[in-house]
Amino acid sequence: MPCGTAGSVKAIPQDVLEELGAQIVLANTYHLYLRPGHELIRGLGGLHKFMSWERALLTDSGGFQVFSLSELRKVTEEGVNFRSHLDGTSHLFTPERSIEIQIALGADIIMAFDECTEHPAERSRARESMEMTLRWAKRSQDYFQSHKHEVPWASESQTQMLFGIVQGGMYADLRRESAERTVEMDFAGYAIGGLSVGEPRAQTEEMIVRSLEVLPKDKPRYVMGVGYPDEIAQYAAMGVDMMDCVLPTRAARHGLLFTSQGRMNIKNLRFAQDQNALDPKCGCKVCARYSRAYLRHLFVSGEPLAAALNTVHNLWFYLDTMRSVRHAIELGDHTGTLSGKLSLT
């Protein structure tokens, strides 16, 4: 899922996202709550209508963002008090408030409010944090059940899907317990949170495996905030259905490009006179039209087109990686756990 933080995948118009084959975009509750405000978006018919995007949307709970404001927030059983990075004003996110905001935004998939456990964390701290996430998951679910008809586009037969989130730090047994107790609550889908926070990749992998052993195969399973192209291919092959990451878009804006030949830093002098496509094996429209020399020139000259073209390429590369994974699964490769599970296509 490309990240459309404030209701826009940075530098990319919606018709280009459609051309790229993006099926779903993630938007951030924290950002949209602060600006332009969820009530404004609700008043305009919800986020799909606001950003003119008919395909699927997912909003996070806002939890991860407010936990990132380490100096500006305070966590209690009630929720998280934080100060806006925009104007310093004070705000409170609770499970109920997060779901209320996400209902107003009206994404297809919304997330329970969780605590992303810091890394590293002692076992006792990880358990305590996991327990709170479980209590918050219940409060999120209760609020959702009694307010889910309030989504701007709700009908009798249709509303949003609420996903629960597995935490448990880097402790395999806590991950397992968190997954079991979250599954008992019966969510429409399950996310694995609190990973890719600085731990070694083998540990990320282990935590995913332990969680997947418990999470039902007939519901979407989503690893939050990963990763590099080889990581997403690997996790998909392990049975993960959904992933999101700012990496393809953020790296693009910094001139870092993913190609079939590995990573390229487009500002490198050796590309100054290079007439080749960024990635000769790539099918994106940037590689079809522009040379490395031109892309380097745009980047080093600070031209706004650099971000747009680099992002198109990186998103293509990521989405194409997932197309290959899907194809391999259809052919019966790997575990086959993905196929036919998520009907967002």
Add this chain to the structure above:
Amino acid sequence: MPCGTAGSVKAIPQDVLEELGAQIVLANTYHLYLRPGHELIRGLGGLHKFMSWERALLTDSGGFQVFSLSELRKVTEEGVNFRSHLDGTSHLFTPERSIEIQIALGADIIMAFDECTEHPAERSRARESMEMTLRWAKRSQDYFQSHKHEVPWASESQTQMLFGIVQGGMYADLRRESAERTVEMDFAGYAIGGLSVGEPRAQTEEMIVRSLEVLPKDKPRYVMGVGYPDEIAQYAAMGVDMMDCVLPTRAARHGLLFTSQGRMNIKNLRFAQDQNALDPKCGCKVCARYSRAYLRHLFVSGEPLAAALNTVHNLWFYLDTMRSVRHAIELGDHTGTLSGKLSLT
């Protein structure tokens, strides 16, 4: 002509420019000479190939930009010494050097090196400056005649077109004399320079009229650096064939949008919940898809997509203005002096 200063119309990919119906793009010799360098572009086959743009290109002479570096340049009969705004290095532009660079860049239309007379200027100063522009025009032409086969894409039957430039400050008789003596030199087309430099609009208009009376109707006539939508329509109706201006693109990046209902500043709070298209009468793809509320949100949030979408709209508005003017001319409106003259379509 949209401005593609450094070989890119800011924030707009080339396929979108094509969709918008842009027939020709202006690029700046000063910027491309400094970065990435004209020799690099020559080595890559010229600017068309470098930026992947098959339609027409025009380069200015670099004169206007270096004169704008008022603290950093010194003008002599030989040419203009200036310091780069990028790194402070010292450079000399002469008529010969400007043409040499423009041949290396390889635009379809290139401009003689002129002095853009400052405003206001005493009559004696305007004459002196005009006389130097005439001498520089001759030197530009001589250099071009003996080097025009060096353009990267030159064939026996095809090379660039060199335009002369009328100066003369705000003195009608000097404008007339400048036009007459420039026409005597026999250029492929003629520009009227040194306007829109702070003078009242009635004066701009008078200087254009005086110049047009002399400039041949069967060659392209180009007013440099104008203007607002109503100005370009007016000048076209007076017999002007070509104009360029950074206004549609630069204003877009500052949130200023041109519409059938006048100018709009998209950051205005009154658009925060406005579900209407930017301009309900506009046929551009931004007006077809997005609301004023969304465009305002993108702009106030500093989203890079704001510049891209605003620029698409403004360019459409400008290019559509010119389409209407052409249509009116075909129907026999106005002076009819435009029709069939410039075959860039």
